[in-house]
Amino acid sequence: MSGTSPTGDELVSLLAALASPHRLRILAAVARQRTYVSELARQLQMNRPLLYMHLQKLEAAGLVSGELVTAPDGSSVKYVQAVPFTVALDLDAIALAAQNLTGSGPAAEQEK
Amino acid sequence: MSGTSPTGDELVSLLAALASPHRLRILAAVARQRTYVSELARQLQMNRPLLYMHLQKLEAAGLVSGELVTAPDGSSVKYVQAVPFTVALDLDAIALAAQNLTGSGPAAEQEK
DNA sequence: CTCCCCTGTCAGACTTGCCTGACAGGGGGT
DNA sequence: ACCCCCTGTCAGGCAAGTCTGACAGGGGAG
Numbered sequence: 423m424s425g426t427s428p429t430g431d432e433l434v435s436l437l438a439a440l441a442s443p444h445r446l447r448i449l450a451a452v453a454r455q456r457t458y459v460s461e462l463a464r465q466l467q468m469n470r471p472l473l474y475m476h477l478q479k480l481e482a483a484g485l486v487s488g489e490l491v492t493a494p495d496g497s498s499v500k501y502v503q504a505v506p507f508t509v510a511l512d513l514d515a516i517a518l519a520a521q522n523l524t525g526s527g528p529a530a531e532q533e534k
Numbered sequence: 535m536s537g538t539s540p541t542g543d544e545l546v547s548l549l550a551a552l553a554s555p556h557r558l559r560i561l562a563a564v565a566r567q568r569t570y571v572s573e574l575a576r577q578l579q580m581n582r583p584l585l586y587m588h589l590q591k592l593e594a595a596g597l598v599s600g601e602l603v604t605a606p607d608g609s610s611v612k613y614v615q616a617v618p619f620t621v622a623l624d625l626d627a628i629a630l631a632a633q634n635l636t637g638s639g640p641a642a643e644q645e646k
Numbered sequence: 647c648t649c650c651c652c653t654g655t656c657a658g659a660c661t662t663g664c665c666t667g668a669c670a671g672g673g674g675g676t
Numbered sequence: 677a678c679c680c681c682c683t684g685t686c687a688g689g690c691a692a693g694t695c696t697g698a699c700a701g702g703g704g705a706g
Contacts, residue, residue: 430558437553440628443546443635444694450632453625460652472695474654490653497703499652504625511621513565516552520562523555556664572682584665586684602683609673611682652702662693669686676678 428509430523433516436509439483444468445476452486453504462502477502540621542635545628548621551595556580557588564598565616574614589614 428436439445447466451457459477463470480486487505492498509515540548551557559578563569571589575582592598599617604610621627 430555434553434555434558437549440623441546441549441553442694443542446542446546446628446632447635449625450629453629458652469696470653471655471697475694493703495703497652500654506625507623509623511552511619511623513561513616513618516558517562517565520558523558554664570682581666582683583667583685587664605673607673609682612684648706650703650705652704654700656697656699658696660693660695662691664689664691666689667687670684672682673680674682675680 427515427518430519430521433509433519434523435483436485439479439485442476444472445480448473448476448480449485449504452502456501456503458499458501539627539630542631542633545621545631546635547595548597551591551597554588556584557592560585560588560592561597561616564614568613568615570611570613 440449444466448462451462451465457465459473460470463473466473477486477488481488485505485507486502488500488502490498490500552561556578560574563574563577569577571585572582575585578585589598589600593600597617597619598614600612600614602610602612
């Protein structure tokens with residue numbers, strides 16, 4: 423999935439997911455080291471529910487993947503790791519992506 | 535300014551500016567052709583004030599540049615054109631950008 | 647039992663972004 | 677005078693994102 427030209431909507435989702443200082447820090451931390459949620463919350467010094475929200479967005483965008491590991495004793499810990507990706511961003515890529523946006527053309531048909 | 539590694543904050547601003555279907559379409563249209571605002575509003579079929587807002591964001595992010603051209607007769611028209619750029623987006627770039635975010639470190643000093 | 651650590655989810659407050667209609671003003675044609 | 681086209685800005689409504697404290701529950705160690 424790395425290096426592929428994303429559709430317009432996918433691009434928007436990806437950029438939206440990345441356009442946040444918190445999520446950038448989360449991604450950076452998770453790319454360096456596979457940790458579990460609570461530990462990550464301590465490292466980054468942010469509320470756990472907040473971290474949860476951001477993690478969900480990152481996961482929805484396919485940038486991180488979570489794995490709930492249940493130890494033999496029954497205690498569970500959720501590990502999170504970054505998913506490698508690559509996107510080249512320039513005017514051409516944008517012009518290309520803008521062509522296939524849901525409801526892009528001047529005559530956008532209503533669908534709702 | 536193309537190809538340079540942006541600081542964390544700049545990256546966030548850039549991504550935020552691009553994470554919008556409207557702005558993507560605007561950029562694409564403006565990259566293809568140097569037009570003026572009202573004409574662009576007609577092409578993209580969006581309210582002029584709305585277009586203005588998005589143009590301001592794009593301009594603030596340095597993605598487009600506007601030029602108010604006043605004809606000899608006094609009538610003025612604002613031309614807008616895209617500013618070329620290139621950003622390689624991957625985990626390394628993000629890890630790098632996350633290092634220099636205002637108030638990044640675990641011990642974020644209060645400043646407000 | 648009590649204390650600690652973990653996961654998940656919630657309602658509510660707050661902030662930000664998005665979008666619209668309306669306005670003021672400059673200038674040109676008929 | 678009237679109508680048309682352009683630029684620029686505004687208040688106000690609406691939707692979405694952000695953040696917090698609190699809760700329920702599972703499990704382990706003293």
